[in-house]
Amino acid sequence: MAAAAQTQFSGPVTVFQERRLPETATPAGYVALIDAYDLAVPLPRTLSATGERHRIIEQDGWRIMTPRHAPHATLEGHLTFALKYEGLDLAVLKRLFVATGPDAIEALVREKPTGSYARRIWFLYEWLTGDRLDLPDATAGRYVPVVDPEQQYAPEGENAPRYRVRNNLPGTPDFCPLVYRTEALERFAALKLPQRAQDIVAAVPRDILARTAAFLLLKDSRSSYAIEGERPPQDRIQRWGRAIGEAGRRPLDGEELLRLQRIVIGDARFVKLGFRQEGGFVGEHDRETRMPLPDHISARHEDLQTLIDGMIAFDRGPAQSLDAVVAAAILAFGFVYIHPFEDGNGRIHRYLIHHVLAERGFNPPGVVFPVSSAILERIDEYRAVLESYSARLLPLVEWEPTESFNVRVLNDTGDFYRFFDATPHAEFLYACVQKTIEEDLPHETDFLRRYDRFRQDIEAFLDMSERTTDLLFRFLQQNEGRLSRRAREKEFAALTDEEAMRIEETYRASFGPE
CATH class of the missing domain: 1.10.3290.10 (Fido-like domain)
Structure with a gap:
């Protein structure tokens, strides 16, 4: 653990990389590691620090946690904090492992060979870098998921016996973006949108569908x-x-x-x-x-x-x-x-x-x-x-x-x-998907039902081609249900006043509020 001990982690700050903190606090987790190892990586969307208050503050892209959350100012301390409270940021972890080299990670694992966070870090090092650490296979410790499924979306995965972890990363080292579980996403999932779409479709005649x-x-x-x-x-x-x-x-x-x-x-x-x-x-x-x-x-x-x-x-x-x-x-x-x-x-x-x-x-x-x-x-x-x-x-x-x-x-x-x-x-x-299911799909089926009723009612007293009926409809739609003077004088000059009035009444009956 000698290499990690030489690394200096920041004390309390008010600004981090030109981003002002809500209050004076000490960078923790990924922020601390990015700073200490001078990592050129995109900053996480939410940055973490620990302050002096005994309540968590979330403001301006920062999460200021309490003193009891403060990690040890070591590589192992901040890595554990990150995995526990911030989930996985694979871009930061990849660059961090390149910066630390294998020795620091090997020392970290040897110090806590059965620790769940140490074994996850060990797995992530080898998965991200492609290099095998000089460590014997794990023989103790219950299997733990690499991705915390309560923090981020992950498949079931499969066991990796060398580390006694379950590899549930949603991708490969070539491509593996991650998505956090948020209140918004949980609400969307609870809507059961596929079933809503099926219910809408089931009530629609086949030709209209x-x-x-x-x-x-x-x-x-x-x-x-x-x-x-x-x-x-x-x-x-x-x-x-x-x-x-x-x-x-x-x-x-x-x-x-x-x-x-x-x-x-x-x-x-x-x-x-x-x-x-x-x-x-x-x-x-x-x-x-x-x-x-x-x-x-x-x-x-x-x-x-x-x-x-x-x-x-x-x-x-x-x-x-x-x-x-x-x-x-x-x-x-x-x-x-x-x-x-x-x-x-x-x-x-x-x-x-x-x-x-x-x-x-x-x-x-x-x-x-x-x-x-x-x-x-x-x-x-x-x-x-x-x-x-x-x-x-x-x-x-x-x-x-x-x-x-x-x-x-x-x-x-x-x-x-x-x-x-x-x-x-x-x-x-x-x-976007919710809108298409709850608005666009029912709106279009309802429109076609109304249009079919309009066309049938027109054809009941006027002999018109489908194309002419469609043109008539578009004139009415553009002019709030009334035939414009231009339409009466040109395309539909042959209509009588009584027929024009009846057409407008038919349009209102089909497309007016129900």
């Missing part, structure tokens, strides 16, 4: 392009809609991602298809110099293969037993941060949401929830969620501009895309 499904599918496709600021031709929207409708039918692999990109792009004359062979970023260019102004820097192209392999392993393994929306958030937002393509990343990112939900049977067969439409309505919140991690990541990426006004990443950043806190993303996605 088929039309509802077609409309929602097209709505999602159109919205996904709109999020990117694009207005493609209708045939591209429909083609992408068909791809979304098939989500979950094919296993996810590299070839499937490439196939999806070809569908999304359509005209590839000015886009390099395939996985990037150079850097990438999201942002603008300086108008005068053309230098990059990144809001987000994508994963290095050298890291893409292992990251994609990790995502595929997650989808085929842990995603099958995690909460479906949580799994969809991990996969989809992990993909968009990695940004493996030159173009098409955003739409494929949202496709992956449908892929997981459909694969898990979350939505009724044949029905696609228009998640992209819900995202479009919350576009500012969506961007804030994306930036909740990008903003913390960007200062840690060292880069230089290339001759083609792209970015070249100069430091090792792979771990920052493998391991991140996807909790805000899961909460946001759950809210």
